[in-house]
Amino acid sequence: MSADRLYAYVGAVLVALALYAFLVHTHVLRRLLAFNVMGGGTFLILVGLAQDGRGPDPVPQALVLTGIVVAVSATALAIILLRRWFATSQTTSLPEDGSS
Amino acid sequence: MKRRYRHLSAGAVSVALGAALWHVVRVRPTPSVSVASLVADALPASGVSHNVTAVLLNFRSYDTLLEVAVLLAAAVVALALRDEPSARSPAHVMYVALDAFVWRLAPLLVLVAAYLLWAGSTRPGGAFQAGSVLAGAAVLLRLSGLKVTAVDHRLASRGAMTFGLVMFLCVAIGTLLAGQALLEYPAKWAGALILLIEAALTISIGVVLYSLFDNAPQARVSDRESERQRER
CATH class of the missing domain: 1.20.5 (Single alpha-helices involved in coiled-coils or other helix-helix interfaces)
Known part of the structure; x- marks a missing residue:
């Protein structure tokens, strides 16, 4: 098994772990972190699977680079929203569906 | 349960x-098609010799254009949600060692960013890496309490944020006016156009990332909010 394939396997494990954390935790910051880890896993699968045994593949690399930049800015925006939410509501989790 | x-x-x-x-x-x-070999075949016509840069700014430059638009949208929302400027109090405390360190490091970081931008056409590097280094330098200055005058200036920072997207759009429209497809650079100008777009993007990405950091609302409850809650 090449190192590239190993990256893809690690990516699959990361996605599964992050999904679990995302579903279980209600703290919004934890959810945001879990979502970021999930994104990282996706990037690993994309790059690792594409260049396994074929050498570097620039198209997924460019895709992932674009994805990283968007993920960074979206995370920053999410943290800003989160801080605003905490300042106004004094809670760190969002209201459950059905409860008021 | x-x-x-x-x-x-x-x-x-x-x-x-x-x-x-x-x-x-x-x-x-x-996969039935090997995109890697397609890219390798078309690389000489792209204007740059590094394949990832060629994909980002030539073959799939439409993606990059939209990505810059997404960055700008995030920055605009962050600006709309920021605290009032009076609520922020960046009191500058003098730390001799920190100040001396930061003053020497900041120009070096700008140099690194310029190198990364230039290196992008031949090896790993490019606008995003250079922009993040710039943003990192600005965050460092901000955390050490020094003023980033160019970014604190309202009009200048708004201009710098949109500069990359505007430049990109100008090139896109220019290629259409020249009778080419959208963002299809003429082979003779491709290298220069890519460098031009990347330089503009570097500035924009740096300022946008820094402003996302700088405009984050305070984590503590603002005085106005606590007052409002006391009234309830």
Whole structure:
């Protein structure tokens, strides 16, 4: 098994772990972190699977680079929203569906 | 009871997804087209000699254009949500060692960013890496209490944020006016145009990332909010 394939396997494990954390935790910051880890896993699968045994593949690399930049800015925006939410509501989790 | 149910169902869903992904990685479907060799064939006409840069700014430059628009949208929302400027109090405390360090490091970081930008055409590097280094330098200055005058200036920072997208759009419209397809650079100008776009993007990405950091609302409850809550 090449190192590239190993990256893809690690990516699959990361996605599964992050999904679990995302579903279980209600703290919004934890959810945001879990979502970021999930994104990282996706990037690993994309790059690792594409260049396994074929050498570097620039198209997924460019895709992932674009994805990283968007993920960074979206995370920053999410943290800003989160801080605003905490300042106004004094809670760190969002209201459950059905409860008021 | 409800909590246990939640953990169990979350675990089941995650294990199922993980197993599915694992299976896909193990089987690894073979693509019918090798995009890597397509890129390698078209590389001489792209104007740059590094294949990832060629994909980002020539073959798939439309993606990059939209990505810059997304960055700008995030920055605009962040600006709309910022605290009032009076609520922020960046009191500058003098630390001799910190100040001396930062003053020497900041120009070096700008130099590194310029190198990364230039290196992008021949080896790993490019606008995003250079922009993040610039943003890192600005964050460092801000955290050490020094003023980033160019970015604190309102009009200048708004201008710098949109500069990359505007430049990109100008090139895109220019290629249309010249009778080419959208963002299809003429072969003679491709290298220069890519460098021009990347330089503009570097500035914009740096300022946008810094402003996302700088405009984050305070984590503590603002005085106005606590007053409002006392009234209730």
